[in-house]
Amino acid sequence: MTNAITLLRMQKITKRFGASVLANDKIDFDLHAGEVVALLGENGAGKSTLMNILYGLYEPTEGKIEFSGVQTSFRDPAQAIEHGIGMIHQEFMLVEPFTVAENLLMGTTTLPAGAENLNTARQLIREISTEYGLQVDPDARIEDLSVGQRQRVEILKLLFRHAKLLILDEPTAVLTPQETDALFEVLNRLRSNGHAIVIVTHKMHEVMAISDRVAVMRAGQMVATVNTSESTEAELVRLMVGRDLDLSVDRTEPKGRKRALELVQLQVEARVGAKATPPVALVLRHGEVLGIAGVDGNGQTELIETIFGLKEAQSGSITLEGREITNLTTVERRAAGIGYVPPDRRGVGALVTLSIEDNVILGxxxxxxxxxxxxRSLARIAADNVIDRFGVKTPDAEFISGNLSGGNLQKLVLGREVSRDPKVLLIEQPTRGLDVGAIELVWGEIIEQRNQGAAVLLASTELEEILALSDRIAVMFEGEIMGIVPRDKATTPILGAMMAGRQLDEVAV
Amino acid sequence: MRFSLEKRDTPLVSGWSIVAMSVLAVLIGMALGGILFLPFEASPWEGYQSLIGNAFFSKRGFGYTLVTATPLMMVGFGTIVAWRCGFIFLGFEGCLLIGAMGGTMVGLGALEGGILSSTAPALVIAIALAWGATLGALWAGLVGELKIRFGGNEVLIALMMNFLAIYLVQYLVAGPWRVVGDMPQTERLPKDLWLPYIVSGTRLHAGFLVAIASGVVIWVVMAKSRAGFEMIASGLNPRSARYGGIQVAIRQRQAALIAGGLAGLAGAITIYGVHHRLLDGLSDGTGFVGIVTALLGRMSIPGTAIASVLYGGLSVGGDAMQRQTGLPSSIVLIVQASIVLLLLATEVLRTHRIVFSRKKKI
Known part of the structure; x- marks a missing residue:
């Protein structure tokens, strides 16, 4: 790989925001044709800044960029695309009612060679699609495609415009394990065809599975660039975090095991436009973590919001320790002992323009x-308690919660819910967007709650997280629970098949 | 020389910087308005001297200023409650008129032969103010209900209901309630039903004290009470509020009632403190200017009170200037509007600074 042609050379890239923030500090980054490089780092390490500089979204304060041997600096993404650099963001930029071909032609001022009109473009799309195993039909409407297919359309869009360098930002966040495998298959073909690929990620197993080299960033600096085959996950984590991590989970055997929460024939309100789903039956016991695995948007949020009273149950019942709570309001359910850590901590879990103290009052x-x-003095004491107990890094309780980092804000939300000693704790995506250090703490607290006898319902799209924390694992697909597996029987293939819509009895041997 | 805006590292929040920028805005607005004096060969200096002198430095004039500020303040406080709760209400004009109508209704009932004719005057005034506030609250509450229950457009409904109130008053003073005479207006209320003047030699009436008291109450509610906290949370982010167990719809209904009640009370006070009868053209935009004072006061109670007094002073002083210099009133209105726009523009300077850069000379 080392003797391949150097496609990209970024030298001594420095980027400052204002006087105080040094987002990139003299970064060197090389990329060769025909290799996959994983750009690894915690949140705020400077990965996105570096890629945005490359893609023309930011101007570097210092440093130079050579692409294909020519010194360049792109004014905007349009220029970067013209020169053969393409980026796929986490949110896809596709027009849903349009077909694949229409989406690809849209916004191209100069049509790619061989795509003089819609018909030849369709032909070209088919050719590229076959060449890289993308399996995309140019006439399919985006709204009919799955998330994995949409991602392939994004890749196709770049190839259609002759991109030589592809940047993928957290490409697997929204995929099932099977879809992830399919994506890696495509990336392999791209690599062997001489494309250069950067994957921005913090998932270790993906780094090991797909990349040739790993560039590790920490606190705005490039701390190491290593060949993947010569490194280990543990070493990479140490490089990324700067210390050893303990993500092992210390569970005690639960006592009692009484029923905490029982859902009987619970009919959840379907989303607008979605078809009605079968009713849900579920029993959650004290002292256990019941994980709900599934690809994002398969009804996890709707189910949990119904349990919490944010959505009305269409029919069926919800029982908390033998007491029916189906018709209680959210505030009554909170008082009855249900806590909830929502997936969107900035948009739902906290009032980001108010102080930490105000947020401790919320709920x-x-x-x-x-x-x-x-x-206010009671509120101050409660806020200081949450800050101390959960190590929220803040000057004081007056601090505006929205200015906390993601990890600290999550500690505040989780800490607030936990400090009320809930009998049932509903948690969704507790570590989305958090760095490894914060994950360690959040996981630890979830298990602590379980060990103390709380019943925890944990919905996460991260299988790793589900497998690490859960005693039992339920999988949701299109609003339906496909089956519940005890942790020791759960494997990635089984869960993956269920996440793709197969019933437990179809996949279990 | 070129200039550009550069983002400040930390926004300016100190009271002094706000005062300094506000004074600057007023001065620039007056300077711009001064240009309009020139075709009349009038001296802007003398004009403004008479404006400020009359509005703020004569006892009688300052009394008028505070009288004008009274309903502006109360509408401003109502704006704070409604808007901070996420209910963008523009129907204060209607509430004010309906409150004035309700107040008058009680007063007319206390005239000879009316059902309240034997009631003590103080009690009649109290009933009148309470009834005005109630009707104002219901008027706004109806808008709130239509929005919350049926998802109606609060802006459109409120504006249309303003017209309804305006023409309802017109109808009453031209028809059923009209007193014999040339003007479309009701009978004048007897003097013992007037709100007492509280400073001799001025027209400042006790309604001003009611406005100040309402400001204190609203401040306590919004800054200190649970209801206020939940209203503010509902306005900031309804999703977070619902997650926190706050019943957003109920809080918004309450906010609508409080806001409309304040405007209705302001309307009744205007009847009992100023006009002493219901007449056409009674409000003339007070319900909208009050919203502006709340915005100028940056949605704070003291800020709104100060902005109301300044705005009241501009109106009173402007009228005086017109009388003394003979300049058309449109100039004064243009100066007023420019000052308001410039005050709103200073908001940018809190987060940005102006950077002047001179071309380097070699």
């Missing part, structure tokens, strides 16, 4: 009220 404002007025 229990009644308890901090005397004669109609808020007792």
């Amino acid at each position: 229990a404002s009644k308890e901090f009220t005397q004669f109609g007025l808020l007792n």
Whole structure:
């Protein structure tokens, strides 16, 4: 690989935001034709900044970029694309009612060679699609395609415009394990055809599976570039975090095992436009973590919001420790002992323009009220407790919660819910977007709650997380629970097949 | 020389910087308006001297300023409650008129032969103010209900209901309630039903104290109470609020009632403190200017009170200037509007600074 032609050479790239933020500090980054490089680092390490500089979204403060041997600096992404650099973001940029071919032709001022009109373009799309095993029909409408297929359309879009260098930002976040395998298959073909690929990620097993080299960033600096085959996951984590991590989970055998939450024939309100799903039956016991695996958007949020009272149950019942709570309001369910850590901590879990103290009041404002007025000294004590116990890094409780980092904000939300000693804790995507250090802490707290006897319902799209924390694992697909597997029987292939829509009895041997 | 805007590292929040920028905005607005004086060969200096002198430095004039500021303040406080709760209400004009109508209704009932004719005057005034506030609250509450229950467009409904209120008052003073005479207006209320003047030699009436008291109450509600916290949370992010167990719809209904009640009370106070009768053209935009004072006051109670007094002073001083210099009132209105726009523009300077760069000379 080392003697391949150098396609990209970024030298001493420095990027400052304002006077105080040094996002990239003299970064050197090379890329050769025909290789896959994983760009690894925690949030805020500077990965996105570096890629955005390459893609023309930011201008570097210092440093130079050579692409195909010519010194360049792109004013905007359009120029980068013209020169053969393409980027696929986590959110896809596709027009849903349009067909694949229409999406590909859209926005191209100069049509790629061989695509003089829609018909020849369709032909070209078929050719590229076959060559790389993308299996994309040029006449399919985007809205009819699965997430994995849409991602392949994005890849096709870049190839259609003759991209030589492809940047993929967290490409597997929305994919099932099977779809991930298919993506890696495509990437392999691209590699052997001489394309250069950068994968921005923090998932270790993917790094090991697909990349030739790993570039590890930490705190704005490039700490190491290693050949994947000569490294180990543990070493990469150490490079990325700067210390050894303990993600092992220490579970005690639960006592009691009484039923905490019981869902009987619970009919969840279907999303607008979606078809009705079969009713859900589920039993959650004290002292266990029941994981809900599934690709994002398969009804996990709807189910949990129904349990929490944010959505009305169409029929069926929800019982908390033998008491029916189906018709209680959210605040009554909270008072009855249900806590919820929502997936969108900035948009739902916290009032980001208010202080930490105000956010500790949220959800229990009644308890901090005397004669109609808020007792601020009580609230301050509660806020300081959450800050101390969960190590929220902040100057004080007056600090505006939205200015906390993602990890610290999640500690605040989780800490607030946990500090009310919930009987049932509903948690969704607890570590989405968090760095490894914060994940360690959040996982530890979830298990701590379980060990103390709380019943935890954990929905996550990260199989690793589900497998690490759960005692039992349910898989949801299109609003339906495909089956529940005990942890020791759960394997990635079984869960993956269920996530793709197969029933447990079809996949279990 | 070129200039550009550069983002500040930390936004300016200190009271002094806000005062300084506001003064700057007023001065620039007056300077711009001064140009309009020139075709009349009038001196802007003298014009403004008479404006400020009359509005703020004569006892009688300052009294008028505070009288004008009274309903502006109350509408401004109502705006704070409604808007911070996420209910973008523009129907204060209607609420104010309906409140004035309700207040008058009670007063007319206290005239000879009316059902309240034997009631003590103080009690009649109290009933009148309460009834005005109630009707104002219901008027706004109806808009809130239509929005919350049926997803109606609050802006459109409120604006249309403003017209309804305006023409309802017109109808009453031209028809059923009209007193014999040339003007479309009701009978004048007897003096013992007027709100007392609180400073001799001025027209400042007790309604001003009601406005100040309402400001204190609203401040306590919004800044200190659970209801206020939940209203603010509902306005900031309804999804977070619902997640936190707050019943957003109920809080918004309450906010609509409080906001409309304040405007209705302001309307009744205007009847009992200023006009002493219901007449056409009674409000003339107070319900909208009050919203502007809340915006100028950056949605804070003291800020809104100060902005209301300044705006009241501009109106009173402008009228005086027109009388003394004979300049058309449109100039004064242009100066007023420019000052408001410039004050709103200073918001940018809190987060950005102006950088002047001179071309380098070699």
